[in-house]
Amino acid sequence: MSPVGSGHAEPFFLETADGPRFCLYHAAAAPCRASLVYIHPLAEEMNRSRQMAAMQARAFAAAGIAVLALDLHGCGDSGGDFVDASWDGWLRDIAAGRAWLEAHAGVGAGLWGLRLGGLLALDAARRTGPPPARLLLWQPVPDGAAHLNQFLRLRLAADMLQGGARDDVRALRARLQSGETLEVAGYGLTRDLASGMDAAQATALAPPCPVHWLELAAQEGRTLSPAAVRVAQQWRDAGTTVIQQLVVGPPFWSTPELTRAPALLQASLDAFEGCQHA
Helix, strand or coil: CCCCCCCCCEEEEEEECCEEEEEEEECCCCCCCEEEEEECCCCHHHHHHHHHHHHHHHHHHHCCEEEEEECCCCCCCCCCCHHHCCHHHHHHHHHHHHHHHHHHHCCCEEEEEECHHHHHHHHHHHHCCCCCCCEEEECCCCEHHHHHHHHHHHHHHHHHHCCCCCCCHHHHHHHHHCCCCEEECCEEECHHHHHHHHHCEHHHCCCCCCEEEEEEECCCCCCCCHHHHHHHHHHHHCCCCEEEEEEECCCCCCCCCCCCCHHHHHHHHHHCCCCCCC
C-alpha cells in the first residue's frame, strides 16, 4: 500500500461548548481497527504541516484507521481568534473531538500530535477523561517553556528588522504576565496561552497508554536527541510502554516550501501493523 493514501475527507464544524471547531473526518476503510485525533502544531508550523498531515490521514484511513483532523480554537478555520485561545480551551477541544470520533468510528480513539500538538496530546491523555487508546507523537516538543521562548524570538527577530529590538525574551515574558497581548509573527499571544505552554513539561506527563514517538533526522546515522531519550526513559520508569524511532526526512513544519517525509508516513503506518480494535 502506498503511504500517500487516497480517499475523501468530510469537512464539518463540530459544535462545542466553546464554539464551532472545523474538522476533517477521514473515515476508515472497513473494518475500522483504530482511530486517531490529529492535533496540529503552533502557528505557522500548523500551516506548513497541513500537506503531511493530510497525506498521513489518507494513508491511515486506507489502512482502516479513522482520523479526525481538528482545528483548535482560533486556529485554521475554527471559530474564535487566536488571541482568545488558551491551553485549557485547547484541551477541551481535544476532548470534544475525541468523544465525537469514538462515537462515529466505534472504536477507542488515540491521539496523534505534531510538535506542540504532541505536548498537548500528552497533557490531554492525563487530564481529559479515560486514557486514550494510544499516542502517536511526531517530533513532540518536550518543554513548553523552551518552545514559548523560541516563539517569542520570532518577535525579537521582527523587531530587529524594523530598527532594533528593545526587549529580550525575559522582557517579553514580563509584558505577557502583566496582561499585555503580544503580536508574534501575526498571532496575538496572551498570558493565558503562554502560561499553559510554560506549565507543560513532558517529563511530568508520563502517558497512561502506549506511545510511539517518531522523530526526523536529515540523514542516516543520526541518533535521537538526549532530551527525547531522557523523557522516554522517565516514562518507562513510570511504567509506560514507549517505542522511539528515528527516520530520515526534512523538518517539514519549519520549511517555507512544502516538503514531504515519506519515511515518516510509512513508519507511522508500521506503528499500527497488527493493531486490532482499540
